[in-house]
Amino acid sequence: MELANNKALVLEGMIDNQHYGILKNNYMKVWICISILFLLLSCSGTQEGILPIERDLTESVYSSATIQPDSLYQVYASVSGILDAVFVVEGDLVSQNTPLFQIIDKTPKLNTQNAKFALDLAKQNYDGEAAILNNIQDEIRAAKLKYKNDSINYFRQKSLWEQNIGSKTQFESKKLIYELASNQLQLLQGKYNRTKNELQTSVKQAQNAYQSSFIANNDFTINSKMNGKVYALYKEPGEIVTSLEPMAAIGSANRFIIELLVDEVDIVQIGKGQDVLIQLDAYPDTVFKAKVYKIYPKKDERNQTFTIEALFVNPPEILYPGLSGEANIVIAKKEQVLTIPKAYLIESNKVKTDEGFVTVETGLQNIEYIEILSGITKDTYIYKTE
Incomplete structure (x- = not known):
């Protein structure tokens, strides 16, 4: 209508023929664009449907994967000091009780030597050539001889006195000497028993002191707690060593575990013995099979995950600590089930069909x-719906 009005204006001489031609072309372009848009909208409304397909279906839980040596532990010192020597290098195979580090501290060594001297002296006093008990035993033997002799004299004098032979003074004198000899023998025997107990206690105390100082001295030599491989060294000779900082990392040389981090919403579906499919970044074209070996029950509050350990069924020939990748823990598997792409599912339980929306x-x-x-x-x- 507007174009007709413009044409009328031309006829009336209000606009010239050139301007009328421009307006006519613009209106034609607008109508063409509207027609194309309508055609596109009509075509987009026609969707191509698909049929459900029967296939084998496996449901799994995704997890990140990290390779670690079995029984990996951090080596710590129980004492502080200056690191004097490192006896191993990274990659060395070590046995249990193999020395790894030596820390400098002369005081424990001197204490051990002093404790050893005290122990040796206590043993000599107890059962050596110059043993104190030997001297007491000599005194006891002499006291026994004297007691025996005084006993003979006393009972002889007593027999005479009973026969009214001799004086009362002689009898009482022999009796007193006899009683003194008996008391002396008893005192020496008591002294012997008491001294023996004291010497035995001294030996035990010296042994304990020596063992304690020996253990303290051994604390300055740090040994491996297992048969394995040295994976890392964190200290160099001359550095200060404390009980708060690790000095090395040691773990199994040929047995590796797979650490899996599983989200808390999936952990209830995981159980020991489940199959795990692993793809490592170092082996991008290979899928390794493993099985769930251990589930740690405590949740990591920082990332809201649980830690799971799995073991390779057939591990790769070469593995290093820290290798990472992805894993899928198989929680269920079915053969030849009816499936559809998840993109065609609406509101988690509906699909669009020729009959409309159907609940499945x-x-x-x-x-x-x-x-x-x-x-x-x-x-x-x-x-599929938009």
């Missing part, structure tokens, strides 16, 4: 597909 019952699922238990058949066309 779902089962297993993986990243791409989901199992359909009921609601549609393999002959039902489904459509």
Whole structure:
């Protein structure tokens, strides 16, 4: 109508013929664009449907994977000091009790020597050539001889006195000497027993002191706690060593575990013995099979994950600590089940069909597909919605 009005204006001489031609071309372009847009919208409304497909379906839980040696532990010193020597290098195979480090401290060594001297002296006093007990035993033997002699004299004098032979003074004198000899013998025997106990206690105390100082001295030599490999050294000779900083990392030389971090929403589906499919960044074209070996029950509050350990069924020939990759823990597996792409599922339980939206019952699922238990058949066309 507006174009007609403009034409009328031309006829009336209000606009010239050139301006009328420009306006006419612009209107034609607008109508062409509108027609093309309408055609595109009409075509987009026609979607191509797909049919559900029967396939083997495996449901799994995703996890990050890190390779670590079995029984890996950090080596710490129980004492502080200056590191004097390092007896190993990274990659060395070590046996249990193999010396790894030596820390400088002369005081424990001197204490050990003094304790050894004290122990030797205590042993000599107890059972050596110059033993104190030997001297007491000599005194006891002499006291026994004197007691025996005084006893003979006393009972002889007593017999005479009973026969009214001799004086009372002689009798009492022999009796006193006899009693003194008996008391002396008893005192020496008591002294012997008491001294023996004291010497035995001294030997035991000296042994304990020596063992304690020996252990303290051994604390300055740090040994391996297992048969394995040295994977890392954190200290060099001359550095200060404390009990708060690790000095080395040692673990199994030929047995590796796979550390898996599983989200807390998936942990209840994980159990020991489940299959694990692992792809390491170092072996991008190979999928390794493993099995769940251990589940740690404590959650890591920092990243809201649980730690799981798995063991290779057939490990690669070469592994290093820290190798990383991805893993899928298989929690269920079915053969030849009806599936559709997850992108065609609406509101988690509906699909669009020729009959409209249909509610379906779902089962297993993986990243791409989901199992359909009921609601549609393999002959039902489904459509993707925006």
